[in-house]
Amino acid sequence: MIRVSTQEGNVHCNNSVVSSNLADKPKPALTREPAGEIFEGDTVTLSCRVEGGSDGWRYLWYKDSQSSTPVYQTDSSSGTGAGYTIRADAVSHSGEYWCRAKRGSKPFYSQYSNAVRIQVSQLFSTPTLTVKPGASVWEGEDVSLQCGAQIYKQGTQLQYRYSKDNEDLRGAGSQYSIPAAGLRDTGRYQCEVEAAGTGVKKRSDSVALTVKERPQAVLTQEPAWTQLFISESVTLRCQVQGQYTDWRITWYKDGWKVPVTQNYYSRIDGDKYTISSATRDHSGEYTCKGERGGNPSYSKASNALTLTVSVGAPKPALSQEPAGEIFEGDTVTLSCRVPRGSDGWRYLWYKNSQFGTPVYQTDSSSGTGAGYTIRAAAVSHSGEYWCRAERGSKPFYSQYSSAVNVQVSVSELFSRVTLSASPRATVKEGEALNLTCEATMNKTLRSQLHYTILRDGEPVINSTGPALYSIASTEKSHAGSYKCAVESQGVRKSSQELHIEVQMSWQSADAIGYRVSFTLYHFILFTLLLLHYCRIQGFLHIAGGRSRITWDQDQEQSAEGIELSSRVQHTGVELA
Incomplete structure (x- = not known):
C-alpha cells in the first residue's frame, strides 16, 4: 500500500520522503519605482511578476522576514494585485521587502522573490522647542518659544504650529512670542513642524513654562481718612510682600509718568511718603512699586489710592431724637455728623455757650462718639446745645454745628x-x-x-x-x-x-386725774399724821404751860391739814 501526502515542496511515499525540486516552482521577479533615494513623504511602488504568465496568481508581501505574516495594508501602504504601494511618510518604512505568489484552492506557492531594500531618509529632523529666557520667568517678562528643525532634503519648506496644554495657539514661524507673560501663560508647550505638500509632520517634546507672580506692593494710608482738609497731615506707606528685601520704593502720582518728589510740605523717607501740611496740590491718585538689583528686579505696582484735599473746615449737622416736647424722665439723644464721612472724628459737646468747656459726662448724660445722650431728663438739662468735631494728633477742628441750634425744653413730669x-x-x-x-x-x-x-x-x-x-x-x-x-x-x-x-381723749384724762388726786390725798394725809405723831412725842418732854400752848397749836395745825386734804380731794373730783 502506497500513501501519498502532499505538502508544500514534499511528497511522502511508502514512508519515504522525496523532496520536490524547487526549480520546478516559479520565482517572481520584484522591482521598485523609483529606484533612487527615498525621502519621507515619497511614494514607492513594488511590482511582483511570475515569469511565463500571471494567470490566477495572487501575491503576498513580506517585510523584514520571509517567515513573518504577510503585510497587506496599513495607513500608508497597500497591496493591490501585483503591486504594493508605500507612501513613505516615515522612516519606519525602511527595510527589506519580498513577494510570493500562490494560486488554487489548495494553494500552490511560488518561490520567494529576491529581496528589495528600501531606505527612507528624513526630510527634516524632529523639532526641538527652546524657551527663552528660561523655563521659569517672572510675571511681566517677555518670553519666546523657538522651534528648531534641520532640513535634509533641499527645497523642503517647513510650516510651524504651537500648542499649550494640547490646545492650538495662533502663531507661525520658527519663533512664538509671549510679551509680558502672565500667570495664565503657565503650562506645557509643544511645537509641530510639517513639510509643505508632503503631509510629513513631527512634534517636539513638551516643555514646561512657569510664570511666577511678582511680589505685590501694598499702599496704605495713616490715618486712613477718605477726605483730607487743608493743613491736615497724612502718611502713605508702601510695603512689598514676600521674602525678598532691599526694595527701593518709587512713588507716582496721577500715572506712571509723574514720579512723586518731596518739597516743603512733604518728604520721602524709605517706604514712607509723609504730607505734613496738605494743600490742594496734594489731591490725586497715588501708586508705588519696588525695585531692586536682584531677580525679581521690580514688584507689581500697588493699587491706586486717591487723596482728596478740601478747602475749609466742615460743618457738622446736629439733630435731636425725639424731636418733640421733652418731659422729665425722658431719654434724649443728640447726634452730630460731619458730612462726607466721619473717619477719625472725635466729637465735642457744648451747652449754652460755644466757647465754654465741653460737656462730656454727668450722672445722667454721656457723650459717646457722635452721640450725646441725656437719660432721665431733668429741668436742669434745658438749654441750647452745640457740637464740634476734631481729629489728628495736632487737632484739626471742624466748625461748630449749625446756627439753628437744638433747643432741649424739659417740662416737669x-x-x-x-x-x-x-x-x-x-x-x-x-x-x-x-x-x-x-x-x-x-x-x-x-x-x-x-x-x-x-x-x-x-x-x-x-x-x-x-x-x-x-x-x-x-x-x-x-x-x-x-x-x-x-x-x-x-x-x-x-x-x-x-x-x-x-x-388723749376725755375719758383718759378723767381717769388720770382721779388717780393723781387719790395718790396725792393719801400722801398728804400720811405726812400730816407723821408730823402729828412727832409733835406728840415732843410734848412729853416739855414742861409747864408751854406744853399747853404746843398742844393747842398742834390741834390747830391738825385741823388745817384736814381742811387742806379736803380741798385737794375736792379738786381731784373736778378734774375727773
Missing part, C-alpha cells in the same frame, strides 16, 4: 406732690386717720407711679396703686412728721412735711 390728712392732722387716741398722697401730672405716663409714705424718715407704706395710708385706731406711736415721695421714669419728688398729733 409731675409738678406738685401733696400729702393730706383726713379728718385732720390732730386727732385723739382711738380715732381713725387717713393720709393721702397725690401728684399733679403734666403728661400721660409710660410707666406707673411709685408712692412712698414716710414717718420720721422711715417708710411706712410703698405702693404702685392708690397712695393711701389708713389707721383705724390711732395711738400715741402714730404721731410724728409724715412725708410723701412719688417716683416715675427716674424722677422723684417729695411733698412738704405734715405733722400728725395724737391727743
